[in-house]
Amino acid sequence: MTRPPSPPFLCAVAVAGLAAAGCTILLALTSDHIPEPGVHAALQVWGLLGFVLAGVVAWWRRPDSRFGLLMILAGGVWFLSCLSSANLAVPLTLGLAFDLVPAVVFLHVFLAFPSGRLEHRSERALVMVGYFTALGAQLAAMTLGGFGPDNLLELSPEPGTSGLIQRAQLVVLSALCVVGVGILLVRRRDPGRPLRRSLGLLIDTFAVALVMLAFLFLSAASGMVSGQVPFETIRRITFFAVGLGPFVFLAGLLHARLARSAVGDLILELRPNPSPKGLRDALAHALRDPSLTLVYWLPEFGTYAGLDGRPVALPSPETGVATTLIDRDGVPVAALLHDGWLAEEPELLAAVTAAAAIALENARLDVELRARLQELRGSRARMVEVADKERQRLERNLHDGAQQRLVALSLELSLLGSELSSDKGAQERLDRAQRQIAVSLSELREIARGIHPAVLTAHGLGVALEQLAALAPVRVRLAVETEGRLPEALEVAAYYLVCETLTNVGKYAQASSATVDVSRSNSRVLIEVTDDGIGGADTERGGGLRGIADRVEALDGRLRIWSPLGGGTRIRAEIPCAP
Amino acid sequence: MRAVIAEDSVLLREGVAGLLRAADFDVVGCCDTADDLMLKVRSYAPDVAIVDIRLPPTHQDEGLRAALEIRAKHPSVGVLVLSQYLEVGLALKLFTHTAAGAGYLLKDRISEVAEFTSAVRRIAEGGSAIDPIIVSTLVSRHRDDDPLAALTPREREVLVLMAEGRSNQGIADKLVITLRGVEKYVSTIFNKLGLPSAGSDSRRVLAVLLYLRADAPTAREHQKPAL
Numbered sequence: 001m002t003r004p005p006s007p008p009f010l011c012a013v014a015v016a017g018l019a020a021a022g023c024t025i026l027l028a029l030t031s032d033h034i035p036e037p038g039v040h041a042a043l044q045v046w047g048l049l050g051f052v053l054a055g056v057v058a059w060w061r062r063p064d065s066r067f068g069l070l071m072i073l074a075g076g077v078w079f080l081s082c083l084s085s086a087n088l089a090v091p092l093t094l095g096l097a098f099d100l101v102p103a104v105v106f107l108h109v110f111l112a113f114p115s116g117r118l119e120h121r122s123e124r125a126l127v128m129v130g131y132f133t134a135l136g137a138q139l140a141a142m143t144l145g146g147f148g149p150d151n152l153l154e155l156s157p158e159p160g161t162s163g164l165i166q167r168a169q170l171v172v173l174s175a176l177c178v179v180g181v182g183i184l185l186v187r188r189r190d191p192g193r194p195l196r197r198s199l200g201l202l203i204d205t206f207a208v209a210l211v212m213l214a215f216l217f218l219s220a221a222s223g224m225v226s227g228q229v230p231f232e233t234i235r236r237i238t239f240f241a242v243g244l245g246p247f248v249f250l251a252g253l254l255h256a257r258l259a260r261s262a263v264g265d266l267i268l269e270l271r272p273n274p275s276p277k278g279l280r281d282a283l284a285h286a287l288r289d290p291s292l293t294l295v296y297w298l299p300e301f302g303t304y305a306g307l308d309g310r311p312v313a314l315p316s317p318e319t320g321v322a323t324t325l326i327d328r329d330g331v332p333v334a335a336l337l338h339d340g341w342l343a344e345e346p347e348l349l350a351a352v353t354a355a356a357a358i359a360l361e362n363a364r365l366d367v368e369l370r371a372r373l374q375e376l377r378g379s380r381a382r383m384v385e386v387a388d389k390e391r392q393r394l395e396r397n398l399h400d401g402a403q404q405r406l407v408a409l410s411l412e413l414s415l416l417g418s419e420l421s422s423d424k425g426a427q428e429r430l431d432r433a434q435r436q437i438a439v440s441l442s443e444l445r446e447i448a449r450g451i452h453p454a455v456l457t458a459h460g461l462g463v464a465l466e467q468l469a470a471l472a473p474v475r476v477r478l479a480v481e482t483e484g485r486l487p488e489a490l491e492v493a494a495y496y497l498v499c500e501t502l503t504n505v506g507k508y509a510q511a512s513s514a515t516v517d518v519s520r521s522n523s524r525v526l527i528e529v530t531d532d533g534i535g536g537a538d539t540e541r542g543g544g545l546r547g548i549a550d551r552v553e554a555l556d557g558r559l560r561i562w563s564p565l566g567g568g569t570r571i572r573a574e575i576p577c578a579p
Numbered sequence: 580m581r582a583v584i585a586e587d588s589v590l591l592r593e594g595v596a597g598l599l600r601a602a603d604f605d606v607v608g609c610c611d612t613a614d615d616l617m618l619k620v621r622s623y624a625p626d627v628a629i630v631d632i633r634l635p636p637t638h639q640d641e642g643l644r645a646a647l648e649i650r651a652k653h654p655s656v657g658v659l660v661l662s663q664y665l666e667v668g669l670a671l672k673l674f675t676h677t678a679a680g681a682g683y684l685l686k687d688r689i690s691e692v693a694e695f696t697s698a699v700r701r702i703a704e705g706g707s708a709i710d711p712i713i714v715s716t717l718v719s720r721h722r723d724d725d726p727l728a729a730l731t732p733r734e735r736e737v738l739v740l741m742a743e744g745r746s747n748q749g750i751a752d753k754l755v756i757t758l759r760g761v762e763k764y765v766s767t768i769f770n771k772l773g774l775p776s777a778g779s780d781s782r783r784v785l786a787v788l789l790y791l792r793a794d795a796p797t798a799r800e801h802q803k804p805a806l
Contacts, residue, residue: 396638400588403663403686408590410690415598418692434690441687445665455664458632458639459672466668470716470792 004063010056013072017052020079021045031085033148035232043236044082047243051075051109054246061253064346066116067109071246074105093142093152100138103173103213104130106242107180110206114343126179133172141165167221174217177210184210199341205241205248212238266355276307279359286352289339291321294356297332304335312337324349326357333360380554381489388452388492395452403444410437453495461491465516468498473506474531475513482520490575493551494518494527497559500544501529501571509533509569520577527573537563548573580703581625583608585616585645586661587635595629595689602696611635613645620649620656627657627703631686632664646673650681657702661686667792670713674788679781682708682744698744707744707781709788714742717791729771737764742787746780 004010028034028041052075059068081102084095108127111118118124141147144165145157184207188200216238224231266286276294284292295304295312303311315321315337322340326333336356342349417430448454456464462480469476485491498516505514511533519526545561552559557575582604586592596606608619613634620628628649632642646658650673657680660673670683682702688695688710698708718727718739730738733754740750747761754761765783769776774786 399633399663404588404591407686407689408588408594410687411591411594411598411692414690414692415594437690438687445663448663449665454633455666455669459643459666459669463666463668463672466671466792467666470667 004060007060010060014053014056017049017056017072017075020052020075020082021049024048024079024082024085027082027085027091030087032087034085037085039236040085043239043243044078047239048075048078048082050243050246051078054250057250057253062346065114067112067114068116070109070112070116071249074102074109077105078102087150089150089152092148092150096142096147096151097135097138097153100134100169100173101131103177103217104134106209106213106245107177110210110245111180111183113202113206114341123183126176126183130173130176133169133176137165137169141169170217170221174214174221177214177217181207181210181214199252202245202248202252205245209238209241209245212241266352279356279363280307282359283336283352283356286355287336287338287342287348289342291339293337294334295337296334299331324353326353326360328357328361333357333364377554377556380550384551384554385489388489391452392454392457395448395454398444398448398451399454403441403448406437406441406444410434410441413437453492456491456495457488460485461494461518464491464495465498465518468495468502469516472502472514474511476502477513477515479516480518482518482525486520486525486577489551489555490525490577493548493555493557493575494525494573496551497527497548497571497573498529500548503544504537505529505531505533505569508537509535511568523576523579525575525577527575528570529572530568530570532568534565535563535567535569536565537561537569545571580627580700581605581607581623582627582629582699582703583610583616583619583623583625584629585610585613585619585634585642586629586631587611587633588631591631591686591689598689598692598696599699602692602700604696604699613641616645617648620653624653625656627659627699629659629661629699632660632662632669643669643672654680657681657705659684659699659702659708661689665710665712665716667713667716670709671788671792674707674709674785677781678707678709678744678784678788679779680705680707681781683713684708684710685712697749701744701746701749705781706746707784709743709784711739711743714739714791717742717788726772730768734764734768734771737761738768738787741765741768741783742791744780744784 024044025041028037028044031037034040051071055068055071055073055075057068058065058071062068077098080098081095081100083091084099086092086095104127107130108118111123111127118127139153141162142151142153143155144159144162145151145154146159146162146166147154184203188203188207212234216234219231219234224234266282276296280292280294283294284290293306293312295306295314297303298305301311304314306312314323314335317340320340321337322343324336324338326335334356336353338349413430413434417427417434420426420430453464455467461482465478465480469478486494502514502516505511509531511531514529514531517526517528545559549559552573552575555575557573559571559573561569561571563569580603582599584592584595584599584606586595586609592609592611596609599606607623607625610616610619611634616628616630616634619625628646630642630646630649632646633639634642634645643660646660649656649658658673659682660669661684662669663686665685673681673683680702682698684695684698688698702708718735727735727738736754737750740753745753747758747765751758751761766776768774772790774790
């Protein structure tokens with residue numbers, strides 16, 4: 001970005017502008033050939049100061065654009081034309097020579113908005129013709145006289161020819177203004193792209209000023225005389241309209257500054273991590289550009305893509321659509337395709353782009369976090385699964401090994417006993433041994449069940465819960481309504497949940513009955529255990545519940561506990577389960 | 580009495596076959612898979628099939644499925660399921676419609692030879708047998724407003740033996756009381772519990788079982804059909 005000119009310099013320009021205005025007022029008030037010098041001076045100063053001061057502000061705020069400089073120059077040229085009010089011959093002659101030039105400078109300024117440059121060759125040609133007509137033809141006419149006795153350039157007085165030239169000049173200039181209006185109107189009507197409001201107003205002001213200039217020139221060409229009421233009225237309106245341009249421009253700048261506060265709103269709006277569509281809409285709103293398009297860079301495809309995923313080619317600048325790239329550490333992330341006019345509000349664009357970059361970065365972090373969470377959840381589920389498999393293997397070994405052997409051993413002892421029926425002492429010892437084996441078997445059964453409820457894997461949740469309900473310390477109403485078998489991990493989690501909960505009911509709840517419901521709806525399995533006990537269960541108390549919650553969460557489920565004092569306890573797990 | 584045995588542990592299979600032969604059973608087939616069992620049941624039309632609930636290849640529910648299939652397709656064949664699981668739910672599954680000609684015993688019972696062979700014989704004759712531990716699990720559940728509380732200890736004992744599938748004579752032998760005494764107890768119990776008097780022993784078993792599990796009446800897990 002170009003550095004703005006130094007403040008002292010800009011101040012100097014502004015002071016020069018003020019001095020020129022003062023000079024203009026002085027010249028007008030002391031003039032011997034100006035009708036109504038007060039009104040005249042006021043209108044001149046209105047335009048002159050407007051252009052110079054707006055130019056200074058524009059140059060300061062938008063150093064990249066030559067538009068400010070151009071406005072200051074326009075003010076300067078206007079001042080030169082004001083010298084025609086002077087009584088002295090030299091300034092008067094200078095003023096007369098530049099009399100029509102301001103009109104062309106205005107045309108130049110209006111067409112060069114907002115960059116300060118004429119983008120098209122036709123526009124440049126138009127302005128060149130204007131300058132030639134306004135200055136070249138004016139000098140020629142002045143050599144032929146018709147501008148009063150103080151015209152120093154007068155060589156051979158031929159007022160008739162001079163008048164013809166002047167009339168031709170006015171017609172040509174008026175035509176140029178009309179063409180300028182046409183160009184502005186074409187820009188104004190940009191099909192399919194709604195125009196930003198402050199810009200529309202500015203262009204309208206420029207167009208009205210050009211229309212008035214054309215009208216003024218035609219009026220002069222048709223023989224209206226300076227000093228008469230109709231002509232003076234037209235002139236005043238024209239001056240007023242021309243001088244309005246800089247003020248509308250300043251208002252636009254102010255509007256742009258105000259718009260930056262919209263960036264704050266934008267950031268607030270973006271806080272809850274918007275969807276791509278939401279982000280686009282928020283950006284469009286903040287930039288006040290309904291035509292805004294947000295495209296994402298897809299590194300794997302090496303292209304930008306719209307929200308629908310289709311590849312998008314970045315438009316060339318001639319289309320009137322400008323592109324602002326958003327990158328992170330030099331790597332493209334996204335791009336904004338927006339109205340070319342936004343170049344006129346670079347601060348807003350920069351702020352909005354920065355906000356978008358933050359939002360996109362947030363979205364990226366969010367996606368990354370989710371991916372990590374997913375990974376974590378997956379690894380937790382895998383850990384539970386591995387542990388379960390290991391428990392299953394242990395239980396199986398117990399069953400196939402120790403338990404079978406003990407049963408066979410007990411049978412063997414029993415058969416042996418029947419052969420030794422004569423020996424009472426041996427018989428008794430055998431019986432004792434058998435009873436011990438029975439106790440061992442019973443203990444082993446409990447241990448095996450604690451390690452892994454094999455009946456669950458083999459016969460399903462319904463059968464396994466039936467035993468839990470039968471063993472429960474309180475009366476249990478059991479309802480298992482599930483279609484077919486559930487995924488093993490889910491069955492195991494549900495089993496342990498019910499097991500742990502019923503154990504807690506027995507230990508703490510002082511309940512007289514409990515219910516266990518397992519049901520399936522859509523893509524979830526609901527497991528709910530309630531009791532009519534004293535409530536007030538604190539989740540830390542049943543330490544086993546923490547492990548159950550881990551199992552439930554590893555399956556992406558949720559465990560909730562309601563336990564108001566005196567109101568029983570309700571534990572409810574929701575676990576997703578593909579239908 | 581003709582029996583077939585499906586058990587994948589050689590030790591137990593041979594042990595059971597041995598003690599059945601010693602009790603005058605004709606062991607017409609021994610095997611270690613459910614498919615083999617079905618084949619032997621079809622071929623030999625035994626009076627009773629003794630089935631390990633956990634059979635190869637997966638050691639999941641093959642044994643129980645085979646047992647249920649025999650009960651459905653060959654109602655004349657009694658089925659005794661041997662299990663290491665102390666599971667009320669499994670026993671109830673086996674007795675879904677009738678307790679006649681069905682039994683569910685823990686493997687531990689094998690070593691109580693006389694009890695075991697008499698249970699096998701009962702099942703072969705169309706009676707039933709439920710493991711005492713399962714019955715006592717059901718009976719011993721704590722309930723506040725329990726009608727079982729109204730039973731005397733002796734009546735409780737009779738109830739348990741009844742639920743195990745024993746006949747009146749069996750109960751009389753076990754408790755060393757007269758047959759008439761048992762009949763009196765049984766009618767008192769049925770009155771106290773409000774149960775309609777049942778005809779056969781196995782109907783009596785089912786009635787008592789369903790009564791005992793009455794708190795869990797809606798376990799309706801729709802598994803894929805066992806048959």
